Amino acid sequence: MNPEKGSLGQIAESLKALGIGGITEALVEEVADNCRRLPSEEFFYRTTSLLSLLGSGTTDFSTLKWSPSTNGVYAFDAEVSGLDEMYTNFLRGISALNEEELAFQNIQEDLSGVDQRSGAGMRRVSFDWNEVSHSLEVEEQGDWFNMQFARDLGQIIQESGTGKRLYYTPDGYQGCIFFYRAPDWAAAFQRELGFPLSVL
Numbered sequence: 001m002n003p004e005k006g007s008l009g010q011i012a013e014s015l016k017a018l019g020i021g022g023i024t025e026a027l028v029e030e031v032a033d034n035c036r037r038l039p040s041e042e043f044f045y046r047t048t049s050l051l052s053l054l055g056s057g058t059t060d061f062s063t064l065k066w067s068p069s070t071n072g073v074y075a076f077d078a079e080v081s082g083l084d085e086m087y088t089n090f091l092r093g094i095s096a097l098n099e100e101e102l103a104f105q106n107i108q109e110d111l112s113g114v115d116q117r118s119g120a121g122m123r124r125v126s127f128d129w130n131e132v133s134h135s136l137e138v139e140e141q142g143d144w145f146n147m148q149f150a151r152d153l154g155q156i157i158q159e160s161g162t163g164k165r166l167y168y169t170p171d172g173y174q175g176c177i178f179f180y181r182a183p184d185w186a187a188a189f190q191r192e193l194g195f196p197l198s199v200l
Contacts, residue, residue, distance in 0.1 A: 008028055015047075015050065030053065031046065031050045052075040069096065072097065074094060074096060076089075078175065083143055084111065094178060097178070098164075101180075102157075105128045108125070109125050111123055119140055119142035120140055121140045123137070125138070151200050153200070168197065168199075
């Protein structure tokens with residue numbers, strides 16, 4: 001595809017061919033409407049807008065419970081609203097990329113080292129995966145997600161030997177988009193969509 005000429009419909013078809021689920025005509029129309037309100041109609045923003053909607057999951061507003069999407073993409077705003085479960089929800093979102101291979105369990109988020117007023121300190125997150133207990137410590141950045149946590153998780157995934165990696169792209173604003181795929185898939189994504197993914 002020529003990125004400069006890729007229509008939103010063509011982008012949607014390319015993502016479907018790459019195994020991204022949940023793409024409907026109504027969703028494409030919603031993204032098209034949103035993009036008309038943006039200052040830019042560039043290919044990159046049309047693509048990331050669609051991926052962000054596909055990967056943002058759903059919230060039950062009667063209980064405020066969030067459920068991750070299972071479309072093969074996970075996306076969220078790096079300025080997080082649910083501070084107490086910031087990294088718990090991140091692990092849930094990543095796990096939903098492949099629930100069999102990324103079955104993180106017993107997730108515990110310890111905020112005892114965080115100064116809630118200043119938004120500073122260190123947060124510790126522990127979880128079990130593949131019968132191994134992991135513990136990650138990350139510097140608090142107020143209500144902003146610290147990408148070091150994603151990099152540390154990416155390293156754990158790489159060392160597990162699944163043959164797949166955690167890939168990331170920003171959405172062009174302050175959102176984060178993640179995939180869990182093999183390197184040949186990432187290469188196909190980059191060829192078809194025209195912009196690179198960062199491996200974590």
